[in-house]
Structure formats: structure tokens, C-alpha cells
Amino acid sequence: MAVSRFAYVRNFELPDPLLPGTFIVVRLDGQSFHRFSEVHAFAKPNDERALRLLDHAATDLMDQFSDIVLAFGESDEYSFLLRKSASLFNRREAKILSTLTSHFTASVVFRWSTYFGNTPLQYPPTFDGRIILYPSIREVRDYFSWRQADTHVNNLYNTVFWALVQQGGQSTSEAHATLKGTQSKDKHELLFSRFNINYNSIDARFRKGSVLVRDSQPASTTDASDAAPSVPTDAAISKKSKAKIKPAVVVLHCDIIKDEFWDGRPDILAG
Template identity: 65%
Template sequence: MAGTRFAYVRSYEQPDPLLPNTFLVVRVDGHGFHRFSDTHGFEKPNDMRALELMNHAAKDVMEAYPDIVLAFGESDEFSFMLHKSCTLFNRRHSKILTSITSHFTSAYVFHWSAHFPNTRLEYPPSFDGRVVVYPTEREVKDYFAWRQADTHINNLYNTTFWALVHRGGLSTAEAHSRLKGTVSKNKHEILFSQFGINYNVLPAIYRKGSVLLRGETTTTPGAARDGQEGSAEGGMLLIKRVKYTP
């Protein structure tokens, strides 16, 4: 066979099984999304269309990979949790990591126009990914608590920051300076006293991120198959927000 004498190069492809019986988290992250969001005019501090697109892509990934039982998204990142006993692709590291990252990316581009009907996609966005292995449930819970705490901290900061800029007339440098050294309480006060914003009634998707749980029971399983879900506030099927108290 023509290729036989070259086939030895295959021996350089090394096995990369992930430890059995551990929780796997695949986190994808937007690559260069500062520029991407500027180019495409994302609203600040949050762009509902962009978040819904992320959720849409994540839902596609969950539908394609039944081993994913939970996903959490915020800003331009999404974390997917595969259950302990998952044997997807024989738990090969690269295969799991790239399949999920690629599927997410593909769905993001594919669904772009549904969420940004009036905004042309200027160039192909990309995401990097990583797998993190957690031996027990406690660590996985803390992982998601960590991501959600991050959501809260970032969003409170960004909400106050952009209120100072958009409505308070500060430059971005002035807004940074104004917020330096402030704690949560101070930011709540600025929002409320200066702008009349009650932070706690802002959309939960901004404050707490998005949680996608594999739906187990539903009275309308057909709806699940069709991928319908409710709005951020309404009676959604697949997408849920978790409760979080910082």
C-alpha cells in the first residue's frame, strides 16, 4: 500500500484518556471578544441579543451531547458539565474538548442572524476551550458558584460603570476612578441614589448568568424536542436561572 511506509507517523498520536469517574467541565471562552463586541455594536453593559445567542449555541451543544447535564453561561463564556460516568469518545481529552468547542462555535455563527437580524456578521468569531477534571460533587458545585460569583461581581461593576458613563456623563477614565476601592454596597448606592436604578430588579440573566439544565420531565416533551424555550422571564423549558446569594 502506498501509504504504508509513512504510517509510522501515527505512533506519535498519543493516547489522552481523562481520568474515569470524574466530573468533566468544558469551558469555552470568546477569543478577542472585546474587539468582536465593538465591531458588532453590542450594547453595554449587557446585550440581550448576544446573551441569547450564547444560550442558543449552548442549547445546541447540549442537544448534540446528551452527556452534558448542566451548562452555565455569562458574557462570552460557557461551561458545560459532563456527568461522572460519561464515556463519550472513550473520554478522550482532545476529542471531547474539540467536539464541544467546535459545535458551540458553529452554532454561534449559524444562529447569528436569528439573534442579530439587522447586524451583518463581519468576520468569523472563535472560542478557545479547556477541560477541567473534578473528582467530587463538591468541587463541581463550587466551580459553578465561582463562575456565578464572577458574573455577579462583573455585572455590578459594569452596570455601575456604564451608568456613570452613559447617564452620569463621566468619561470612562473618570468612571474607573470613581469606582476604585468601592464595595458592592457603594455601587448599589450609586445606582439607586444617582440613577434611580434598583440593581436587584434588573433582568436575572444579567445578574446571575444563564443555567441550562437537561430537562427531565415536562408535560410537553414535543416542545423540548423542537428546542423551544420561554423568554428569560417566562416559563422556559430548558433554560433556567439558579438562585445565587453572594
């Protein structure tokens, strides 16, 4: 009786289903990560340890939720694409957003020592999240093209900026002033002429971001049931000839703006 008496409070919970038949993008972004990177002495302009840590956390998320078919990471930001037919948590917005955000954050904390060794975690990182729905393949591709273009713009600026500070002896204010109003070609020229750095030779991880997709790899282990009998039968031979396929999440650093990436992986945008 007591349960029924108080159960009316559930009527105040608002339903929040996401529009069906649309692609779901969940974007997670570090909260006050500039301060976090300063406190933990991240290398500038890019800290590979931190980037690999976030890649690992994103991989954990994709391993846990099969509806995620693609992820893209740059700096302290990660975007996850859920298939159009995703039914995760009955497409409840708050449930999807809160679960993915907390799972990703927890993985970053859990994996910290793997990448930062004896550097203690001074305080836990936090991430905010948002969900965007896209009706068609065109918007999805344009979204991820936008994020990768943003990666290039930000990394080019930061690479030149920190070269001016670390190698050119400028203050941060002077470096910002030097770069004010410069175009992409100007930054390339400045890097090469003053510091002998060819931007295009910099690690693709920094220039293009991290792209996580599912790939099929042969299973690395077998169990006793797969062992062939002492006298092979036709069924046993047929079974043994079929390789086990195990989906795995792989991290790439490639162009996702051009058609080649998408044409080679049509399953990502399949309904």
C-alpha cells in the same frame, strides 16, 4: 502495502484519555470579545441579543451531546458539565475539547441572524476552550458557585460603570476612577442614589447568568401508532394512559450557589 508502509507515523500520536471516574468541565471563552462587541455595536452593559444567541448555541450543544448534564453561561463564557460516567469519544481530551468548541462556535455563527437580524456578521467569532477534571461533587458545586459569583461581581461593576458613562456624563477613565476601591455596598448605593436604580430589580439574566438543565416535557406530537383502536382493549388503554416524556433543555436564571437548586435536581451530579 503502501498503507502499512506509512502507518508507522501513527505511533507519534500521543494518547490523551481523561482520568476515569471524574466530572468533566469544559469551559469555552470568547477570544478578543471586547473588540468583537465593539465592531458589532453590542449594547452596554449587557446585550440581550448576544446572551440569547450564546444560550441557543449552548442548547444546541446539549441537544447534540447527552453526556452534558448542565451548562452555565455568563457574558462570552460558557461552562459545560459532563457526567462522571461520561464515555464521549472514549474520554479523549483533544477530541472532546475540539469537537465541543467547534460545534459551539459554528452554532453561534449559524444562529447569528436569528438574534441580530439585518446586522451583518463582520467576521466570525472565535472561542478557546479548556477541560478541568473534578473528583467530587463538592468541587463541581464550588466551581459553578465561583462562576455565578463572578457573574454578579462583573455585572454589578459594569452596570454602575456604564450608568456613570451613559447617564452621568463621565468619561470611561473618570468612571473607572470613581469606582476604584469601592465595595459592593458602595456600588449599590451609588446606583440608587444617583440613578434611582435598584440593582436587585435588574433582569436576573444579567445578575445570575444562564443555567441550562434537562427537563422532561410531555411530547407535543403523536403518530398514527398511538391512535386508539375503534374498540379499545386493555393494552391500548394502558398504553394511552402513559404520557410520552421527551427530555428538553431549558434555560433558567436562578441561584445555583444555595442547596435548593441541587437538591431539586439530584440527577445532575449522579454517577
